[in-house]
Amino acid sequence: MPSKKALVRRPSPRLAEGLVTHIEREKVDVELAVEQWEAYVAALSAHGWETIEVEPADDCPDSVFVEDTVVMYKNVALITRPGAEARRPETAGVEEAVAALGCSVNWIWEPGTLDGGDVLKVGDTIYVGRGGRTNPAGVQQLRAAFEPLGARVVAVPVSKVLHLKSAVTALPDGTVIGHIPKVDRPALFPRFLSVPEESGAHVVLLGGSTLLMAASAPRTAELLTDLGFEVVTVDIGEFEKLEGCVTCLSVRMRELYA
Numbered sequence: 567m568p569s570k571k572a573l574v575r576r577p578s579p580r581l582a583e584g585l586v587t588h589i590e591r592e593k594v595d596v597e598l599a600v601e602q603w604e605a606y607v608a609a610l611s612a613h614g615w616e617t618i619e620v621e622p623a624d625d626c627p628d629s630v631f632v633e634d635t636v637v638m639y640k641n642v643a644l645i646t647r648p649g650a651e652a653r654r655p656e657t658a659g660v661e662e663a664v665a666a667l668g669c670s671v672n673w674i675w676e677p678g679t680l681d682g683g684d685v686l687k688v689g690d691t692i693y694v695g696r697g698g699r700t701n702p703a704g705v706q707q708l709r710a711a712f713e714p715l716g717a718r719v720v721a722v723p724v725s726k727v728l729h730l731k732s733a734v735t736a737l738p739d740g741t742v743i744g745h746i747p748k749v750d751r752p753a754l755f756p757r758f759l760s761v762p763e764e765s766g767a768h769v770v771l772l773g774g775s776t777l778l779m780a781a782s783a784p785r786t787a788e789l790l791t792d793l794g795f796e797v798v799t800v801d802i803g804e805f806e807k808l809e810g811c812v813t814c815l816s817v818r819m820r821e822l823y824a
C-alpha cells in the first residue's frame with residue numbers, strides 16, 4: 567500500500583532574509599508566515615498525510631523550502647546539492663530524516679548542482695529543469711541515480727522563473743499545467759494545459775482527484791474545479807514573496823518500503 571508521509575520543515579526565524587532572484591524583494595512577516603505554514607501542514611494532515619518535521623535549520627533562511635533538498639524516486643532519496651551555495655547547509659538535517667525513514671540515500675556531488683524544485687515526476691518520466699539552480703552535471707547525476715531504477719529523465723530549459731516547478735506541475739492524470747508566459751517550451755510536454763495565473767501552475771497532489779493550490783490563483787482553481795478536480799486552497803503569501811510555492815513546502819513520499 568502506498569505510504570502517505572510528507573517531510574516539512576518549520577520556517578527559520580531568519581526567513582525574511584531568504585533569497586529572491588526573479589522578483590522584487592518585499593518585506594516578509596515571519597509570524598504570519600509561521601501561521602501560513604501551520605495551515606499548510608494542517609491541510610496535508612487533513613487529507614491523510616502523516617507529516618514528519620525535519621529538524622529545523624534556524625540559521626538557514628530558506629530551509630522551509632524543504633523540497634529543494636531531496637528528490638524521492640521509489641525508495642531512494644537523492645540528497646541534492648543546491649545551486650545557491652547559501653542553501654547547502656540545509657541538506658544535512660534532511661539526510662538524517664530520510665535515513666531514519668528507511669530510504670536508500672544517494673547524493674548529488676560537486677560539480678553537480680540540482681534543486682528539488684527543478685524536478686517534476688509524471689509517472690516514471692522525470693522532467694528536470696536546466697536553469698539557474700540545476701547544472702548539466704546535476705542533470706547527468708540525476709539520470710545516473712534514477713534511470714537504472716526505471717525512470718526516464720527528460721531535461722527541459724528553464725529561464726523565466728526560479729525552478730521548473732515554478733513554471734509547471736502536473737495534474738493526477740499526467741497533464742502538465744503552466745502559465746504560458748513563464749514556460750520556456752510547452753511543446754516538450756505531451757499533454758499541456760495553459761492556466762490563467764502564474765501561481766495556478768503549482769499543484770500538490772493530495773490523493774485521488776484532490777489538489778492543493780495557493781489561494782492566489784482563484785481563476786485557475788475555478789478552471790480545475792470545472793474539470794472535475796477537488797481544489798483545496800491555502801494562503802502562502804509570505805512564502806510567495808520569496809519565490810516559494812505550494813510544492814516547495816513539503817516532500818511527499820508515496821513509495822516507502824519501511
Ligand SMILES: NC(=O)NCCC[C@H](N)C(=O)O
Nearest residue numbers: 584585631683808809810814
Ligand atoms: N522549490 C521551490 O520553489 N523553492 C523555492 C525556493 C525559494 C528560495 N527563496 C530560493 O530562492 O531558493
